[in-house]
Amino acid sequence: MKRALALLLALLLVIPMAACQTGNPSAADPTEAPAPTATQEPQEVQNAAEGIIGGKKYLKVYKTSFSSSYSSFNYFSTAYSTVRSIVSNCIDGLVEPDIYGVYVPSIAESWETNEDQTVWTFKIREGVNWVDHEGKDTGLAVTAEDFVDGIRYIGDPQNDAYSLRVVRNLIEGLYDYYWNLDDIDDPEVQTDLVRDEVIASFDETVGVKALDEYTVQYTLTSSAPYFLSLIESSMLLLPVEYDYAMEMGDDFAVDNEHMLYCGAYYISHFERDKAITLTKNPLYWDLEHITVDTVEYQMVPEGTTSLEMFKRGEVDDTSVEAEEYLSMAGTEWEDKLIPSERSLSTNYLWLDFQGENPEFNTFIQNENFRKALQYSLNREAIATLRDPVNPARILRNTINAEDAIFDGNGVDYTDYEPLKAIKETNYSNPELARQYMEAAVAELCEADGTIKGIEACTVDYLPVGTFEVDGKLPVTVIYVGTDDESEIIMAQLMKAMVEEAIGTDLINFEIAAFSGWTYGTVADPLNYDIYFDSLSTGYADPSGLLTRMTTDGAENVGCYEVPEYDALIEKSLNAATFEERLQYFAEAEAYLCNGAYVIPFISSLRGYYMTNSMPFTSPLTLYGNSKYKGTLVMEEPLTYDEYKTLEAAYDIARTEALKEN
Amino acid sequence: MTKYILSRTLRSLLTVVIVFVTVFMLLRLMPLTGYFPQEILKETDEATRMTYLRNQGLLDHPFVQLWRFVKNLFQGDLGRSLTVYPKVPIATLLKEKIPVTAAFGFSSMVLGIILGISLGLLMVRYKDRWGDRLGTFYILVVRAVPSLIYLFFIQVWISKWFNLPLVFYKDRPESWILPTICLSLGSIAYYALWLRRFMVDEENRDYVKFAQVKGLPKKVVLRRHVFKNAMIPLVIYLPSDLLFIISGSLVIESLYAIPGTGGLLTNAIKSQDNNLVQVIVLMYAILSVIGVFLGDLLVAFVDPRIKLTEGE
Numbered sequence: 001m002k003r004a005l006a007l008l009l010a011l012l013l014v015i016p017m018a019a020c021q022t023g024n025p026s027a028a029d030p031t032e033a034p035a036p037t038a039t040q041e042p043q044e045v046q047n048a049a050e051g052i053i054g055g056k057k058y059l060k061v062y063k064t065s066f067s068s069s070y071s072s073f074n075y076f077s078t079a080y081s082t083v084r085s086i087v088s089n090c091i092d093g094l095v096e097p098d099i100y101g102v103y104v105p106s107i108a109e110s111w112e113t114n115e116d117q118t119v120w121t122f123k124i125r126e127g128v129n130w131v132d133h134e135g136k137d138t139g140l141a142v143t144a145e146d147f148v149d150g151i152r153y154i155g156d157p158q159n160d161a162y163s164l165r166v167v168r169n170l171i172e173g174l175y176d177y178y179w180n181l182d183d184i185d186d187p188e189v190q191t192d193l194v195r196d197e198v199i200a201s202f203d204e205t206v207g208v209k210a211l212d213e214y215t216v217q218y219t220l221t222s223s224a225p226y227f228l229s230l231i232e233s234s235m236l237l238l239p240v241e242y243d244y245a246m247e248m249g250d251d252f253a254v255d256n257e258h259m260l261y262c263g264a265y266y267i268s269h270f271e272r273d274k275a276i277t278l279t280k281n282p283l284y285w286d287l288e289h290i291t292v293d294t295v296e297y298q299m300v301p302e303g304t305t306s307l308e309m310f311k312r313g314e315v316d317d318t319s320v321e322a323e324e325y326l327s328m329a330g331t332e333w334e335d336k337l338i339p340s341e342r343s344l345s346t347n348y349l350w351l352d353f354q355g356e357n358p359e360f361n362t363f364i365q366n367e368n369f370r371k372a373l374q375y376s377l378n379r380e381a382i383a384t385l386r387d388p389v390n391p392a393r394i395l396r397n398t399i400n401a402e403d404a405i406f407d408g409n410g411v412d413y414t415d416y417e418p419l420k421a422i423k424e425t426n427y428s429n430p431e432l433a434r435q436y437m438e439a440a441v442a443e444l445c446e447a448d449g450t451i452k453g454i455e456a457c458t459v460d461y462l463p464v465g466t467f468e469v470d471g472k473l474p475v476t477v478i479y480v481g482t483d484d485e486s487e488i489i490m491a492q493l494m495k496a497m498v499e500e501a502i503g504t505d506l507i508n509f510e511i512a513a514f515s516g517w518t519y520g521t522v523a524d525p526l527n528y529d530i531y532f533d534s535l536s537t538g539y540a541d542p543s544g545l546l547t548r549m550t551t552d553g554a555e556n557v558g559c560y561e562v563p564e565y566d567a568l569i570e571k572s573l574n575a576a577t578f579e580e581r582l583q584y585f586a587e588a589e590a591y592l593c594n595g596a597y598v599i600p601f602i603s604s605l606r607g608y609y610m611t612n613s614m615p616f617t618s619p620l621t622l623y624g625n626s627k628y629k630g631t632l633v634m635e636e637p638l639t640y641d642e643y644k645t646l647e648a649a650y651d652i653a654r655t656e657a658l659k660e661n
Numbered sequence: 662m663t664k665y666i667l668s669r670t671l672r673s674l675l676t677v678v679i680v681f682v683t684v685f686m687l688l689r690l691m692p693l694t695g696y697f698p699q700e701i702l703k704e705t706d707e708a709t710r711m712t713y714l715r716n717q718g719l720l721d722h723p724f725v726q727l728w729r730f731v732k733n734l735f736q737g738d739l740g741r742s743l744t745v746y747p748k749v750p751i752a753t754l755l756k757e758k759i760p761v762t763a764a765f766g767f768s769s770m771v772l773g774i775i776l777g778i779s780l781g782l783l784m785v786r787y788k789d790r791w792g793d794r795l796g797t798f799y800i801l802v803v804r805a806v807p808s809l810i811y812l813f814f815i816q817v818w819i820s821k822w823f824n825l826p827l828v829f830y831k832d833r834p835e836s837w838i839l840p841t842i843c844l845s846l847g848s849i850a851y852y853a854l855w856l857r858r859f860m861v862d863e864e865n866r867d868y869v870k871f872a873q874v875k876g877l878p879k880k881v882v883l884r885r886h887v888f889k890n891a892m893i894p895l896v897i898y899l900p901s902d903l904l905f906i907i908s909g910s911l912v913i914e915s916l917y918a919i920p921g922t923g924g925l926l927t928n929a930i931k932s933q934d935n936n937l938v939q940v941i942v943l944m945y946a947i948l949s950v951i952g953v954f955l956g957d958l959l960v961a962f963v964d965p966r967i968k969l970t971e972g973e
Contacts, residue, residue, distance in 0.1 A: 162713040274920035301915045520694030
């Protein structure tokens with residue numbers, strides 16, 4: 001009730017505002033492999049921070065909460081993004097980002113790549129051992145073979161690492177290895193292959209090799225300047241103690257006692273759906289940079305409870321939704337609300353190009369109609385539902401996020417033309433929307449308002465529902481969403497905007513809130529005209545999203561056909577340099593956005609947070625991980641003024657750091 | 662009696678089998694995409710998804726799957742969770758979760774019975790006066806006001822006033838107080854409402870009037886005759902509470918972060934965790950028939966007018 005009232009209040013605050021763009025932070029250069037920088041000394045960071053905001057006392061225990069269950073810690077087969085936040089603190093990868101997002105050594109001491117960046121060789125540091133859930137040394141060293149074994153593990157379909165598409169396509173030979181084993185396992189496939197022989201061929205056929213005990217080499221199917229970011233983002237490239245994992249079988253990593261650790265922390269306590277404790281790994285290779293001894297997680301499913309616990313000092317951080325923000329205005333907590341920093345996830349409107357609604361199906365093939373929809377949304381007003389104070393920071397017109405992908409010169413991918421123009425376009429233009437719609441109507445309708453070639457019928461979108469259409473204007477559009485109250489409010493806002501901009505004489509925007517909404521019941525079987533979803537930039541390359549949005553791509557849920565886009569993607573993948581690759585990708589992305597085949601409109605960034613931790617002291621993990629290494633925990637909450645002061649200093653330092661790399 | 666118990670046991674077994682097989686088969690009618698959460702569904706291609714499903718045995722004929730499940734069940738293997746807690750043994754899950762929920766369920770049931778009966782007696786004793794009105798007000802609030810409102814109020818404000826923890830901690834006994842109270846609010850209202858109603862009904866019976874005419878004090882009549890007879894319909898439902906004790910409350914367990922079974926079945930169904938759904942349904946079905954069965958036995962025990970078989 002309180003939430004609904006607050007959302008209504010937020011709605012009342014919605015006012016049309018000129019669109020503006022979020023800032024474009026300086027560039028990082030994750031693709032230049034050599035010359036790694038050392039992690040900045042925590043003492044250095046602490047001194048710098050204290051110089052800015054005054055002396056603070058720092059605690060050794062960090063208390064935080066989680067809202068949904070950690071179902072398993074198997075980082076190969078559990079593809080849930082929530083698991084990453086634990087695993088990234090417990091299992092170290094080859095490289096890690098520093099506080100500025102520059103890749104620095106982790107388990108790998110150094111690395112090199114060949115000219116076309118298809119072969120990556122990592123020198124592993126010696127003396128790193130696996131520990132158990134009590135922090136005891138197992139005597140097993142982390143070696144190059146453990147990284148090879150990670151790929152060996154996921155390459156076997158029987159190990160259920162089913163979210164391996166990107167890695168399987170990238171590492172040479174892995175695709176064939178996986179499907180050969182699958183053919184053997186599938187009783188319906190006739191094959192002469194023998195499982196043991198295929199498994200024995202792994203070292204010969206798959207492009208990951210231990211050149212010696214401490215050197216691992218990946219051979220890739222195509223140039224991958226973004227490979228370091230993939231190492232950061234993908235849990236599938238983490239090491240594993242293979243014999244141990246095989247011995248555990250299905251029990252591997254189902255809880256803290258059935259896994260081994262080589263990261264900054266081990267899971268010393270695990271109570272399912274209740275509590276997790278991370279304890280500093282006494283054998284960690286970089287122990288001097290661990291500033292927090294213990295991280296205590298406890299499950300708090302309700303956001304309101306988490307907020308109250310923060311106020312009572314029971315946790316060190318909490319998220320604050322927009323509606324809660326409004327209720328905190330004018331209280332002692334107002335100056336402690338920090339805006340959430342970044343989200344690489346983008347919210348889209350997906351359009352159904354092959355749905356059963358003949359009215360919508362006729363119109364959606366028409367670019368003028370799509371543009372009418374595109375220009376009818378006041379994106380800033382929608383963003384106000386997420387952030388009533390500064391909605392502009394949430395706007396996003398592009399598919400890939402800004403501040404996530406950079407070329408060799410540190411230029412942000414979204415600043416490549418013609419994508420930059422799209423990024424800076426103000427799509428809130430009701431007059432233009434009406435003009436586009438009138439143009440579409442002129443092309444598709446008779447003078448009496450009958451849609452050419454369309455007759456009255458019943459549209460079957462079951463289990464969502466059935467809808468009557470009369471084959472005449474206004475064209476009926478069926479928006480299918482979940483019954484989540486914030487989504488319903490957003491849908492109602494969209495309906496008001498679209499009908500006001502285009503006119504109810506030309507469009508009838510119907511909302512179908514479906515309580516059993518799932519991808520499998522709505523999106524996949526095309527039981528919608530428009531629906532709302534999100535996609536996230538997974539690593540520092542546009543291919544992660546864009547190659548899946550081609551005509552036959554897995555992410556083309558609306559089933560559009562855009563050969564021009566497909567051709568640009570093909571060109572991107574065959575580009576000679578990374579800059580050329582980004583240029584083609586930018587053109588492809590711009591083509592899709594300009595044609596309004598999908599309509600990205602805001603990022604998934606929402607709300608605010610309050611914290612006791614000093615910002616900018618832990619690694620800048622962009623792709624879903626979170627690391628406590630270097631985190632400074634204060635006794636008192638951070639204030640907004642302190643944050644802004646630190647942010648200004650950090651931005652300057654980051655710019656400098658990125659220039660040096 | 663023996664004949665009755667035997668026949669009833671067989672009927673109960675049949676009920677459990679029908680419920681189980683129906684649920685098992687219905688689960689196999691669900692779309693295959695439902696085995697994958699949305700974020701994973703979008704990340705994977707169909708061929709890989711089919712490989713995963715085949716590895717889990719989900720593409721086998723439903724009867725093959727049924728036979729495998731039953732065979733494993735008789736070998737003491739409940740299987741592993743598919744989607745909610747991937748690969749975690751279901752026996753482990755239940756072993757972790759049931760004791761927590763049962764502890765809360767049992768303590769709240771005891772509290773509910775004690776306070777509910779006390780309130781019911783108070784309402785009868787002071788019928789149409791302040792005690793009755795107060796009880797009626799309480800019952801109305803609990804039954805008419807959306808529970809989230811007063812549950813939030815209790816969690817945030819009562820915890821603040823009495824300095825109690827906001828969520829449950831296993832090692833802090835004081836953190837048990839609020840969730841137990843919250844869990845018992847409904848049953849207090851239930852027992853009070855029905856006890857009052859049954860006692861008022863009994864009070865109007867001839868035998869009560871006769872006892873009063875005989876000169877027995879009202880207190881004695883209430884305690885010895887009215888209360889005893891009014892409790893009979895309530896007592897027969899007590900065994901059914903067995904199921905409620907272990908099934909938990911989705912809302913309260915979520916509010917107080919109790920790692921119990923509340924919401925487990927709902928989550929399992931939503932995520933199409935067939936193995937987990939099957940085991941829980943089987944367990945709940947068995948507990949339900951046992952509860953009803955015990956209720957029938959209990960009523961014969963407490964009410965001499967009722968015989969379980971014609972011959973007895």
